[in-house]
Amino acid sequence: MALSSQLHRTLKPFRALSSSIAHRLSFASTAQPQSNDPSSSNAFVFSSPNDDAGAEKNDDVIFLKANRKSSSSSSSVSDGHSVSMPTSFMTGSIIGKRFYKEVTTRVADDGNGWSVMLDYRTLKTPTKRPLKLPTLGLAKAVAAEWEYQQKDGIRPFTMPLMRLACTALERVPVTRPKIIENLMKKFNQDLVFCRAPEDHTWTNEVLDRQVEKIDPLLDWVKSEFGVKPILYTSIFGGKQDDRLVKAVEDLLKKTDDCELAAIDAMAAAGHSLIIAIAIFRGKLQIEEALELIRLEEDLQVERWGLVEGGHDVDIADLRVEISSAAVFLGLSRRV
The missing domain is CATH 3.30.2180.10 (ATP12-like)
Structure with a gap:
């Protein structure tokens, strides 16, 4: 996809919902301390x-x-x-x-x-x-x-690539070990490892959708790292095979500063380091990643409807976070 077209798609949600996001985020930001x-x-x-x-x-x-x-x-x-x-x-x-x-x-x-x-x-x-x-x-x-x-x-909130550039140039070089440590701390609770229970009619639809959409990604993880991920139903997470943990950590250590900044941003926005790595490795495209991240919530929206000023803003915010990091990742690579 051409640069101008990809950049336009990345920033389009900001332009369409700028006033709504601005009101919501500026109100929330008043309680945030400055660093x-x-x-x-x-x-x-x-x-x-x-x-x-x-x-x-x-x-x-x-x-x-x-x-x-x-x-x-x-x-x-x-x-x-x-x-x-x-x-x-x-x-x-x-x-x-x-x-x-x-x-x-x-x-x-x-x-x-x-x-x-x-x-x-x-x-x-x-x-x-x-x-x-x-x-x-x-x-x-x-x-x-x-x-x-x-x-x-x-309007700084319309400048996600600028924010990522500052992060990659200033924060990552001095805090790289800590960033990787924090990513690995959350790895066992990764979104794609959590499964809906099989023994309840309310969760059958969710489980079926997870099997259909997420299992192909888990198969890719096994082929990529040589270890099959362990799935769990507890909200507290589970414990992944040490070999998989080490393989993922080794991958993170080999990234450059721009790559790690992008992976960190995507993992934080999507609650999934696996999805971030899949985008990094070219396994997932932006739309595919968004579908997996929002799988359960989209099912709820399909059943109960979308809350205007809530779900739509959340969707736009997630799209910009994932898209901008993916665009930043691609543009930072020297061909």
């Missing part, structure tokens, strides 16, 4: 180089840096040189008027990677390194998110 961790991608500040001591005045750049304000401080515009972002790139807040006219890409200064330019400013990371992206395709996709921003304000 003081410079490696965190949850809070950022735009600033000019003259805001920082020792910065070269002739180096026209725009920084993304950790917000040092306390959780009780206002996140509104502070002065003419900086504007604080909300606690997350996924909030529906507007952080200030668009301050640039043109978005372009160029080869990074060291010739290794690509940079995004907002007019004459080079986009930088929280630790003030250039936001250097591995491929031109990914740089253009991130640039498209900035180009899409409206004149009345920048």
Whole structure:
């Protein structure tokens, strides 16, 4: 699929439901504390180089840096040189008027990677390194998110690729062991390992759908890793074969930073590391993954109906989370 077409499909749910998501997420975000961790991608500040001591005045750049304000401080515009972002790139807040006219890409200064330019400013990371992206395709996709921003304000929640890029460049390199550890802690409770009970008429339909849709994925896991997954019906999970656990962990350790960021994002959104790895390995496409993640809930919707302002927003949010991570994964790979 062409880049422009895939990117359009990724961002389309945001455009269609932006006002609904913005209201819901901006309300929820008011109770979220801001992070003081410079490696965190949850809070950022735009600033000019003259805001920082020792910065070269002739180096026209725009920084993304950790917000040092306390959780009780206002996140509104502070002065003419900086504007604080909300606690997350996924909030529906507007952080200030668009301050640039043109978005372009160029080869990074060291010739290794690509940079995004907002007019004459080079986009930088929280630790003030250039936001250097591995491929031109990914740089253009991130640039498209900035180009899409409206004149009345920048909406970070419509920039999932930018968020993933910051995560891959800043958080993953310094917390890689912890990310892998957290993924493996949840592995035994993976969504695809849990089965509906066989001895109840209320769950027969769910079980039949799981056998039809999920069993082919489990067969792939066995052929890919040489170990058959263990299924369970307990909500507390089960215990997978140590050989399968080790094989999955070894795979995660071999990923690069962009790959691990994408896998982590998909596993968190879909409650399934197996589904994330299947997308990573090319076994599942986006629509197939969404169908498996929402299998039980979609059955409930078929039976009882869809709740407007609830199910539809959840579906759009999940679609963007999975799609953006899958697009990010594909675009970050050097062909």
